Amino acid sequence: MNADLVMPTRQARNPMTLHELETPVLVLDRTKMERNIARLRDRLAPFGVALRPHVKTNKSADVTARIGAPGTPITVSTLKEAGHFLEHGWTDILYAVGIVPSKLPHVEELVRRGARMTLLLDNVEAAAAVAAYCRERALGVPVLIEIDTDGHRSGVKPEDPVLLEIGAALDGKEGQGAWLAGVLTHAGDSYNCRSAAAIEALAEQERAGAVRAAQRLRAAGHAAPVVSVGSTPTAHYARSLDGVTEVRAGVFVFFDLVMNGIGVCETSDIALSVLCTVIGHQREKGWLITDAGWMAMSRDRGTAKQPVDQGYGLVCDLDGKPLADLVMVDANQEHGIVSHRTDPVATPMLPVGTLLRILPNHACATAAQHGAYTVVAGSGVVEAQWPRFSGW
Amino acid sequence: MNADLVMPTRQARNPMTLHELETPVLVLDRTKMERNIARLRDRLAPFGVALRPHVKTNKSADVTARIGAPGTPITVSTLKEAGHFLEHGWTDILYAVGIVPSKLPHVEELVRRGARMTLLLDNVEAAAAVAAYCRERALGVPVLIEIDTDGHRSGVKPEDPVLLEIGAALDGKEGQGAWLAGVLTHAGDSYNCRSAAAIEALAEQERAGAVRAAQRLRAAGHAAPVVSVGSTPTAHYARSLDGVTEVRAGVFVFFDLVMNGIGVCETSDIALSVLCTVIGHQREKGWLITDAGWMAMSRDRGTAKQPVDQGYGLVCDLDGKPLADLVMVDANQEHGIVSHRTDPVATPMLPVGTLLRILPNHACATAAQHGAYTVVAGSGVVEAQWPRFSGW
Structure with a gap:
């Protein structure tokens, strides 16, 4: 023995x-993680877009610091993530799940603590409620409208008339009240792709749909400066990011067998x-x-x-x-x-x-x-x- | 609005x-939880067997206290559970996952802190290693041999010759060294049953297999007083528990849709x-x-x-x-x-x-x-x- x-x-x-x-x-193999982070950074560099990593994958200040130092933009999936990363110095926070009125006091608390919280929504009811709350509480909150570019989950279609109704319901101006900062889409359907060509095509669909929605809002008189897109597959395969201002991805830091399976x-x-x-x-x-x-x-x-x-x-x-x-x-x-x-x-x-x-x-x-x-x-x-x- | x-x-x-x-x-609906607990207690009462609840489902001293006060027997799936419940006053702890030598120092720490840790194993290598460790560290640890009564997962078949080899490798005596306290089986296949009759049949197979294994060990000169069986379905449907000394179940406290689906x-x-x-x-x-x-x-x-x-x-x-x-x-x-x-x-x-x-x-x-x-x-x-x- x-x-x-x-x-x-x-x-x-x-x-x-x-x-x-x-x-x-x-x-966690730190060497592989750092290689993965460098790969996406290198890939996005020529496009001149910001990377706003999704920290829902790692939920760790130590990991996130290897992607971008405190102060750089992040995406979160819960308000707890927002609070945790705020404590660790990340202040530019996009909460990428549709907001409901019952969570606004928590958002307000985060803003009062120093966060620049960007919210997401895809319906007039939520837009009106956020606008009313921000008006009454004298709170400046940038809001993105979620765009559905692949039928995967939430969002309004780029050509949907309701897009402009939501825009109109956000009656704030930059820094005052709930103001329309732009659009966001997530090509979640990229997880079902089976070839590089399919991911490339979906990445273009994601980009084009988001840019089109932003153009419609701008034509209606909104500034809508932000066009936020992303998923780990489309971030690695997009051939054009024209009109996009930032890319979100989360799992790219670690990768996994699902990502291996789609190549x-x-x-x-x-x-x-x-x-x-x-x-x-x-x-x-x-x-x-x-x-x-x-x-x-x-x-x-x-x-x-x-x-x-x-x-x-x-x-x-x-x-x-x-x-x-x-x-x-x-x-x-x-x-x-x-x-x-x-x-x-x-x-x-x-x-x-x-x-x-x-x-x-x-x-x-x-x-x-x-x-x-x-x-x-x-x-x-x-x-x-x-x-x-x-x-x- | x-x-x-x-x-x-x-x-x-x-x-x-x-x-x-x-x-x-x-x-958590406390009223339903208490009704579920009372139901299983009432059902087992006529059989005169102990209930040793599996706390892996609830991982909460507050919930477990509603099943049995600190001091009553419990089953755990991790040594962290053992440590947590020990801190809260539960000392009679069965660790129902096959032990490996690398975890013995942690087990020893728990024993030195006052736990009566019962271990589980199903192979001669582990039995010999546990016996050697307990001998060298002057540690008294009761051990159960895991019996496979339904082909679901771990364990040795009731008639397997290796059963007696494992028994022989456990060379302690009650309270001294690693000593053979009995047998344990878990009819995990009960989750695949589709009728009360099927669960009843599996409960009997579970009981008979465990009792048979204990009888073989006793015939070979071991006391092997413990016959531990259980799963939430079989605990609710067993018609005989003859020869069984304790029943384990975990999910019965809360129930869920899988339990509903099997009736x-x-x-x-x-x-x-x-x-x-x-x-x-x-x-x-x-x-x-x-x-x-x-x-x-x-x-x-x-x-x-x-x-x-x-x-x-x-x-x-x-x-x-x-x-x-x-x-x-x-x-x-x-x-x-x-x-x-x-x-x-x-x-x-x-x-x-x-x-x-x-x-x-x-x-x-x-x-x-x-x-x-x-x-x-x-x-x-x-x-x-x-x-x-x-x-x-």
Whole structure:
């Protein structure tokens, strides 16, 4: 028996290598993350547009600081994110989920604390309510109108007559009341693309739809200076960003198997993984049982509809190299089942105690299951623990 | 315009009604929870077995105290749960995930702090490592052998020769070293049952398999006093528990749509819901957009394979009554899409600001997305905020 196995020591507060960690744990490869960030920055540089990263993916001041220093623009999906990043020095905050009147007091609190909060909406009722609130509370709030360029979710169509009604309901002027700052769209349907050509086409549709909506508002007398577009796939494939002022993306920082499945990254670019331990076997079935279940990976099965279904994740060795065709085929709360993708008999019966790293389907969902990033840089030496938050 | 909508006040620290909460928020109906707990207690009483609730579902001392006072036995799925409940006075703790040697120092720490930690394993390697560790550290730890009674996950078959090898590897005696306390099985396959008769049959298979394994160990000279079985479905349908000493269940406290789909509860028994707000519409598609996406509901689609697919959840009004055939048909991170189950045209275009409550597919997964329970008792008056924890 291996003495290392039977006499481990309780993990140090600042463990030095992945071997010393109690699993499951979320591992972030800083080298890959920085490469991913540089890639998108380099790609967008020639277009002369701002990057307004979506921090919903990382929910961490430490990660976000590697994308842009405090003070640079960010996008958030919750007001809790807005408050957290405001505390850490990010003041130019776009809340990219349709605002409802009941959240305006929270928005006001953030503004009074120093945030420049940009709001989003896609209907006249919300516009009128925001305008009335801002008037009565003497609050200056820029508002974007959400444009639907791909039928994916929220927003008004670029040619919809209601666009101008919403614009008219926003009766403030720059810096005073609720004022129309421009338009926003998110080509969420890019996650369903299956080729570079398809993403390029969707990126152009996203750009053209947003610019057209802004043009209609300008023709009606609004300044509407902002044209905000983005998704990780379209940000990486857009051939023109004419008329666009800023690009949003979130998952580009980490990448994941869904992005790999649509061709935006290689598996070797994926900066997040869940470190887990083999805890048992079902030899007849060709199963390895691990201590990373859906609680550690999330229930996200985003690759299920892609040409290559990666189960709950792609299984790698401790160095992050994929182990030939091993995937996490099923999950209970704290148990993962790992097996060969097509031939369970071919599953190597790795010993109890073996450490594995599982690449996630969806970085946003997997990261959300954890309270911190354990940061490594290639070699497996742990550099830091970066806290992340959750909730609303 | 409704003045209530345009001039809401920032939510109080102790809001009095659901109307005053900022959404999304996890709501727990205490009345239903207490009814569910009483139901299982009443059902098990005639059998004379102990209930050892699985606290992985609730991860809350406040909830667990309603099942059994500190000091009563509990089951945990992580050592973090063990530590948390130990701090709150629960000392009789079964860690029901296969132990690996690297976690033994953490187990030892818990034992030294006063926990009676029962461990689980299903292979000789782990048994030998635990035995060696306990011998060297002079630690008394009861161990259960995991039995596979339904092919669902981990464990050794009741008739497997390796069962006795594992027993032999556990060389301690009661209170000294790693000693064989008995067997444990979990009929996880009960979640796939489609009738009361099927659950009854599986409950009997679960019972008989565990008892048979214990008998074999006893015949080999082990005391093996404990026979631990359970899952929420089998706990509610077992007709005999002869030879069983304790029953484990977790989700019975809250219930959920998966349990409803297999006939274990009514939708009116489900004690958890996610309160959310309508933030917009896509009228042409018959969609309501809400601010509860998969982050608030989890990505769990446990009803997808059941006869009635409830999407990401069943939509109820503010009182918790289902709205005719409205389900959450799709989810983005912070956006939910609500529509009529079969006929989108029939979706009522509820106004922006309308509050809805969504019943979850899987209580364990949905609760895990939230940091607290907002506790109500029928009327919608908020009684308390009960914190819950997450992570490892």
